Amino acid sequence: MEDNNTPHSPGEPENEKGSTRRNFLKNIGLAGVGVATGAAALYSGHIFEAKKEVSGDQKVLLTQDGKLVQVDSLEIKAMEKTGVALHEMEGREGIPGRRWVMVTDLSKCRNARKCITACQDAHQLRPEQYHMNTLQMQDTPATAPYNIPKNCQHCDNPPCVAVCPVDATYKRQDGIVLIDNDRCIGCRFCMAACPYSARIFNWIEPKDAATHLDQEYNVELNVPQKLGTISKCLFSADRLREGKLPYCVEACPNGVYYFGDENEDAVTNGTTKETVRLSKLLRDNAGYQLMPELGTKPRVYYLPPKNRLFPFEAATETTPEKV
Amino acid sequence: MTTMDDNKLTFDKITSDLTHHIRINKGFLIWMGFLTVSLLVCLYAYSIQLKTGLGVAGIRDYVTWGMYLANFVFFVAASLIGMLISAVLGLIGMKWLTPITRIAETIAVAFAAVAGLVIVSDMGRPERLAYVFLYGRPQSPILWDVTVITTYFVLSLLLLFLPLIADMAIIHRKVDSLPSWLKPVYKVLSLNFTDNPAQNKIINRAIRILLILLIPAALSIHTVTSWLFAVTSRAGWDSTVFGPYFVSGAFVAGSAAVIIAMFFFRKNYKLQDYLTDLNFNNMGKVLATVSLVYLYFNLNEFLVPGYKLKRADAIHLQELFAGKDAILFWVVQIGGLILPILLMLFRRFRKPLPIMLISIAVLVAAWFKRYIIVIPTQEHPFLPIQHVPQNFVHYSPTLIETLISVAPFILVLIIITLISKFFPVIPLHETARERGIEHIKFD
Numbered sequence: 001m002e003d004n005n006t007p008h009s010p011g012e013p014e015n016e017k018g019s020t021r022r023n024f025l026k027n028i029g030l031a032g033v034g035v036a037t038g039a040a041a042l043y044s045g046h047i048f049e050a051k052k053e054v055s056g057d058q059k060v061l062l063t064q065d066g067k068l069v070q071v072d073s074l075e076i077k078a079m080e081k082t083g084v085a086l087h088e089m090e091g092r093e094g095i096p097g098r099r100w101v102m103v104t105d106l107s108k109c110r111n112a113r114k115c116i117t118a119c120q121d122a123h124q125l126r127p128e129q130y131h132m133n134t135l136q137m138q139d140t141p142a143t144a145p146y147n148i149p150k151n152c153q154h155c156d157n158p159p160c161v162a163v164c165p166v167d168a169t170y171k172r173q174d175g176i177v178l179i180d181n182d183r184c185i186g187c188r189f190c191m192a193a194c195p196y197s198a199r200i201f202n203w204i205e206p207k208d209a210a211t212h213l214d215q216e217y218n219v220e221l222n223v224p225q226k227l228g229t230i231s232k233c234l235f236s237a238d239r240l241r242e243g244k245l246p247y248c249v250e251a252c253p254n255g256v257y258y259f260g261d262e263n264e265d266a267v268t269n270g271t272t273k274e275t276v277r278l279s280k281l282l283r284d285n286a287g288y289q290l291m292p293e294l295g296t297k298p299r300v301y302y303l304p305p306k307n308r309l310f311p312f313e314a315a316t317e318t319t320p321e322k323v
Numbered sequence: 324m325t326t327m328d329d330n331k332l333t334f335d336k337i338t339s340d341l342t343h344h345i346r347i348n349k350g351f352l353i354w355m356g357f358l359t360v361s362l363l364v365c366l367y368a369y370s371i372q373l374k375t376g377l378g379v380a381g382i383r384d385y386v387t388w389g390m391y392l393a394n395f396v397f398f399v400a401a402s403l404i405g406m407l408i409s410a411v412l413g414l415i416g417m418k419w420l421t422p423i424t425r426i427a428e429t430i431a432v433a434f435a436a437v438a439g440l441v442i443v444s445d446m447g448r449p450e451r452l453a454y455v456f457l458y459g460r461p462q463s464p465i466l467w468d469v470t471v472i473t474t475y476f477v478l479s480l481l482l483l484f485l486p487l488i489a490d491m492a493i494i495h496r497k498v499d500s501l502p503s504w505l506k507p508v509y510k511v512l513s514l515n516f517t518d519n520p521a522q523n524k525i526i527n528r529a530i531r532i533l534l535i536l537l538i539p540a541a542l543s544i545h546t547v548t549s550w551l552f553a554v555t556s557r558a559g560w561d562s563t564v565f566g567p568y569f570v571s572g573a574f575v576a577g578s579a580a581v582i583i584a585m586f587f588f589r590k591n592y593k594l595q596d597y598l599t600d601l602n603f604n605n606m607g608k609v610l611a612t613v614s615l616v617y618l619y620f621n622l623n624e625f626l627v628p629g630y631k632l633k634r635a636d637a638i639h640l641q642e643l644f645a646g647k648d649a650i651l652f653w654v655v656q657i658g659g660l661i662l663p664i665l666l667m668l669f670r671r672f673r674k675p676l677p678i679m680l681i682s683i684a685v686l687v688a689a690w691f692k693r694y695i696i697v698i699p700t701q702e703h704p705f706l707p708i709q710h711v712p713q714n715f716v717h718y719s720p721t722l723i724e725t726l727i728s729v730a731p732f733i734l735v736l737i738i739i740t741l742i743s744k745f746f747p748v749i750p751l752h753e754t755a756r757e758r759g760i761e762h763i764k765f766d
Contacts, residue, residue, distance in 0.1 A: 128710075128711050128712055128715070129384075130710070130711075133709070133710060134710075135706060135707055135709050135710075136707075136709065137706075137707065150706060159554075159555065159556070162462055162463070162554075163462075163463050163464065163465070163554065163555075164460060164463055165455055165459060165460060165463040165465035165466055166451075166454045166455060166457075166458045166459065166460065167458050167460050168458075183451075183454065183458065184447070184448065184451075185446055185447070185448045185451045185452070185454050185455065186377070186446050186447015186448040186451075187445070187446055187447070187465060188387045188388060188445075188447070189463070189464075189465060189551070191384070191387040192387060192388055192551075192552075192555055192557070192701070193554070193555045195555075195556050195557070195704070195705050196705070196706060197384075197385065197704045197705070197706050197708070199384075200384050201377070201383075201384060201387060201447065202376070202447070203376060203377050203378035203382075203383060203384075204375065204376050204378035205375070205376065227376045227447075228376055228377060228446075228447030228448045229447060229448060290706075291705060294556050319710065319711070319712060319713070320710070320711065320712055321712060322712045322713065322714050323378070323383075323712055323714070323715075
């Protein structure tokens with residue numbers, strides 16, 4: 001019993017035992033190599049597959065140079081922001097795929113001047129400095145007087161950009177004309193060239209300059225304002241980047257302004273937030289541009305002052321103090 | 324007496340006549356002292372502007388280009404005379420011009436050099452001047468202006484220098500009134516000139532090339548300067564004749580400046596034998612001729628839009644002819660152009676004193692003409708000026724602005740004084756040649 005139970009009986013051949021162990025070790029080794037190889041293969045396969053992973057959801061995107069491209073949705077990554085340089089580049093190039101456009105309905109303007117103050121607050125402007133100014137006009141003695149909010153027309157053929165000697169003022173792909181006040185030399189050729197008197201100059205130290213000393217310059221908001229350089233309406237480029245309507249458009253209590261994207265053929269009223277077709281709005285209301293005969297191709301449209309909501313009140317001339 | 328001695332005598336007399344003003348005397352020091360003090364006062368005014376901004380001037384958002392820019396146009400205009408006298412008339416070969424060429428070139432160099440500084444006084448950010456070269460956009464007429472004015476200045480400087488080489492060789496050997504430390508300077512600048520035919524040939528050829536190059540360069544500077552206005556669509560600037568209008572106006576201003584300078588050099592430097600009544604008479608004819616051409620362009624500039632009376636033009640012309648700017652406009656047009664032309668038709672008004680007085684009237688009017696071209700147009704833009712302070716509506720220059728505008732004139736006087744004090748006002752070598760001295764003996 002005891003003998004039978006002994007695992008190593010003397011009759012067992014030694015070599016058979018050894019060969020089994022050898023085989024075992026051999027098999028282990030082979031399996032190990034196999035597993036390792038397999039794992040390696042699997043791992044590299046996984047890496048490969050991970051790289052090639054597709055959701056099948058293809059997005060159509062517009063590149064910054066205006067080309068349409070198809071990209072899988074998993075490959076779309078948020079753009080890295082690497083400091084000022086990129087910010088400036090963005091500020092120069094504009095928001096891809098957009099063609100901003102403004103429609104000002106003169107039949108609704110009663111010279112509330114809320115747009116003006118909202119704009120001046122946002123851009124750190126003095127009371128006599130207007131990016132947006134409401135003028136009282138009368139085209140002929142026989143026709144009715146009306147209020148006309150006048151800002152930069154963001155011309156598609158901008159005379160100001162043409163004459164700038166240092167590329168300080170420029171036209172972006174989204175239609176906005178901006179000014180880089182770190183570049184402007186203050187020659188004021190752009191002011192002389194602008195037929196709409198849209199540009200202003202920082203003749204004296206800008207408003208509250210001392211309190212804005214540490215503020216980083218934002219080309220899309222044009223603050224802080226800088227002594228000896230130009231300023232003007234920016235279509236609130238900073239707000240557009242956040243998907244919001246411009247300061248003046250939001251501030252109007254009377255629904256004067258529509259703002260939107262020409263590419264989408266849609267503009268939104270800043271007061272009612274109603275979105276309408278741009279082409280239909282212009283067609284139905286006989287939209288027009290200011291001095292189109294000058295060939296400047298403005299991006300601001302006006303709807304004529306007919307069927308007015310408010311009677312025209314001869315505006316009391318609001319004259320800021322001498323500067 | 325042999326002919327040789329005769330020549331030598333004449334040459335010595337010419338040399339002493341034309342160089343006796345080259346010395347540092349009391350009058351010169353007092354005059355320079357006065358100019359320097361005046362310049363310092365004006366520079367103090369400019370330092371205020373540098374510190375607090377362009378707001379110290381009367382210019383604001385609507386009249387954004389004021390006296391500074393009118394001044395700039397005037398300086399570019401006055402510098403053009405070098406080209407008319409030396410190049411256009413000189414190439415035709417008019418002998419009576421010889422004693423005037425250096426005066427004309429001196430005025431050209433002084434005004435062209437200072438014009439560049441005048442425009443800096445109009446910059447909101449003068450410390451960024453280098454941006455014009457670093458980030459310059461060739462589409463902008465300012466870039467064209469910078470290019471052609473620099474070119475014209477260099478050409479004019481060379482044209483002033485080349486005929487001076489021979490004169491400096493003479494001065495360094497023959498003039499004793501100068502301090503000894505200055506003599507080597509003349510020696511170096513005379514580039515070993517010994518009046519041999521080979522040297523003369525090179526200099527004459529170089530001058531001829533310069534004279535030819537000077538004509539397109541000069542036409543460019545004032546044509547491009549006129550385009551700073553004409554490329555805009557504003558009434559009063561939106562004109563196709565602005566180029567020739569400015570160029571002909573420049574000849575008027577420059578000729579007047581030359582006549583005034585001639586008169587003072589003749590009197591102060593005792594050059595009556597060289598700047599004769601004939602020179603004044605002929606310069607009077609030149610001034611009358613260019614004024615007539617300018618009158619012709621004025622006619623085009625005002626009559627054609629005045630006939631059509633497009634809305635913006637009508638407002639502009641109304642202001643000029645009968646409105647706010649009418650007095651200035653008519654005084655300038657009649658007193659500075661029409662009346663001088665009528666007077667200069669008579670020989671007796673082309674005598675030195677009367678023609679000098681007429682020239683002063685013409686030159687002053689020429690400055691105010693630039694003022695009329697630059698400012699009124701901006702006071703009535705296409706859209707109304709509303710809800711702004713009164714000083715935005717009407718432009719009136721401030722005292723600081725005026726002082727800063729006077730500075731370039733002082734600078735021009737300093738440059739002209741220095742050039743005329745250290746070099747012969749009348750080309751020495753050329754005058755000697757024309758009086759029959761074939762070869763100057765340097766011993």
